[in-house]
Amino acid sequence: MQLQSPRLKRIALGLAVLLPLTAAFAPRGTAITFAPKEGSSLTKTYNQVLNAELAEFSISFNGEEMEMEEQPELSISSVEKIVLTDTYDAVDEGRATKLTRVFDELSRGRTQTFGDESDETEEVSELEGLTVLFTWDGEEETYTAAFQEEDKDADKDLLADLFGDADMLGFLPTDEVEVDDTWSVELIDYRRLFSPSGELVFMNEDGESNKDEIDELLDDNLDGEIECTFTGIEDVDGTQMAVIAFTIELDSEAETSDALEPPYGDMPPGTATRKITTESEYEGTLYFNLAAGHISSATIVGETSFTVEEGVDFELPDGETFSQVQTMVFDGEVEVDITFE
Numbered sequence: 481m482q483l484q485s486p487r488l489k490r491i492a493l494g495l496a497v498l499l500p501l502t503a504a505f506a507p508r509g510t511a512i513t514f515a516p517k518e519g520s521s522l523t524k525t526y527n528q529v530l531n532a533e534l535a536e537f538s539i540s541f542n543g544e545e546m547e548m549e550e551q552p553e554l555s556i557s558s559v560e561k562i563v564l565t566d567t568y569d570a571v572d573e574g575r576a577t578k579l580t581r582v583f584d585e586l587s588r589g590r591t592q593t594f595g596d597e598s599d600e601t602e603e604v605s606e607l608e609g610l611t612v613l614f615t616w617d618g619e620e621e622t623y624t625a626a627f628q629e630e631d632k633d634a635d636k637d638l639l640a641d642l643f644g645d646a647d648m649l650g651f652l653p654t655d656e657v658e659v660d661d662t663w664s665v666e667l668i669d670y671r672r673l674f675s676p677s678g679e680l681v682f683m684n685e686d687g688e689s690n691k692d693e694i695d696e697l698l699d700d701n702l703d704g705e706i707e708c709t710f711t712g713i714e715d716v717d718g719t720q721m722a723v724i725a726f727t728i729e730l731d732s733e734a735e736t737s738d739a740l741e742p743p744y745g746d747m748p749p750g751t752a753t754r755k756i757t758t759e760s761e762y763e764g765t766l767y768f769n770l771a772a773g774h775i776s777s778a779t780i781v782g783e784t785s786f787t788v789e790e791g792v793d794f795e796l797p798d799g800e801t802f803s804q805v806q807t808m809v810f811d812g813e814v815e816v817d818i819t820f821e
Contacts, residue, residue, distance in 0.1 A: 509658035510713065512722045514575065514649055515773035516568045522774065522820045523584070524646055526562040526676050530784070531555070532812030539806045556810065558590045562676055564646055577616040579644050580628070581677065583607045588682050590690075603682035603690070607638050614644035641679035645672050648775055648818075651726060651766060657710040665706035670728065671699065674816075694756055697734035704730035704760075713770070721767040721776060728762040728782070740792065750794035760784040762814065780816035785809065 516522070534554035539546050563585035570578040586605035591598055611628040623644035627634050650669025653661070672678075683689055708726040715721075735755040762782030769776045791805040 509656040509661070510710070510722055510770075511656045512652050512710075512724075512768050512770070513773060514647060514652060516571060516576075517773075518568055518571050521565060521567040524562075524564045524566060524676070525817075525819050525821075526560070527817045528560040528674070529815045530558045530812055532557075532784070532786075532810040534808055535785075535811045536809035537807070539804070541804055542802065553593075553595050554808070555593045556590070556812075557593075558588070560588045562586055562680070564677060566646065575616060575649060576614070576644065576647075577618075579614040579623075580611060581614060581644075581646075582611050583609065583677075583680075586680050586682070601684055601690070603684050605680045605682050606635060607680055610634055610638075612639065612642065614642075616644065638681055643672065643678045646676040648673060648766065648778065651706075651708055651724065652768070653708070653710065659710060659712050662707055662709045665708060665726070667702055667704070667706070667730075670702070670706055670730070694734050694736050694754060697736070698732045698756060698758065701734055702730060702732045704728070714767075716767065716776075719776075720770045722770055724766040724768065726764045726766065728760065728764070728780075731757070731759045733757045740794075748794055748797065750792055753789075753791045753793070755789040756786060758784065758786040760814070764816075775818075775820050777820065778816075778818040780814070780818075782814050784812045784814055786812075 532555065534552065537548070537551050537554075539548075563583075565582040565584055566576075567580040568576050568578075569580055570576065583605070586608040588603040590601045590603075592601075593599075610631045612631075613626050613628055614623040615626075616623055623642075625639040625642045625644070627636070627639070648669070650665050650672065653663050657663075681689065682691075706726060706728050708724050711723045711725050713720055714723050733756070735753065737751055737753045740750040740752050760782060761784075762780050764778060764780035766778040767776045768774070786809075788808045788810075789805060791803060793801060793803045796802055
């Protein structure tokens, strides 16, 4: 079609210039921005379940593996529930700069079954029922933590390894995204996901922690990749949710060695060693409430395997050595459910 009128030609030319400018200023995609309303509160519930079975077992003496007629039956099940109520006293630049957190429920249980026998352990944290104020320090780029006035007599050592981010902020994109856009997540944000609010100091009924040096080494040696993909927007009961799918592939290895002092049976002093290697692969889905500016829920499922090698070495009086190594390989499944309400 040809434009005969000079006036129509001028209009067409103007639109041709305007349209590229309009496209340049149009939003690139979806902004997934953490921005809860100041003064609002969210109750965050984290349920984590691990079920693992002994897949392989071997024992060796002085490097020679002992033949076994059958494999022992051993299973481990653990459940963890963490419930936090967060009040966003102040929010700025994509994070809470002042946050009041109530530790509503902090519980952990473990059942170990060997054949027909089972052993159960229950753990709780002294933080349960306490209220902590987190304040963001922009210069240090970290949170400071302090008990509220009503809990001022609580053990301040409980605050040492806490952090304020329990919102999966590291899993959110830093820019507007379109469907199928991908981005990576730092390992520190994985730690914040699986340990919401930090080290909660779980203790058994004897007042002892089951966490030891090798657990800390495994955390320090963690390696792997976390990838997120924006899959689109879904209407969930009338609420527009941005949906983020993510994959987690991790491994770690740690080893400890300790002196064995007599008496250890009839054996002379020796050395006990322990080595643990882990490999995990998870898939997850995160729902982000676009109107409210915060995560609504997340689910994670996947598989994990870990190998435990425990050994002892002795120098015998005749100058010879004796060593024993026990190796156990476990295969397990992990499920995590997170809800913010």
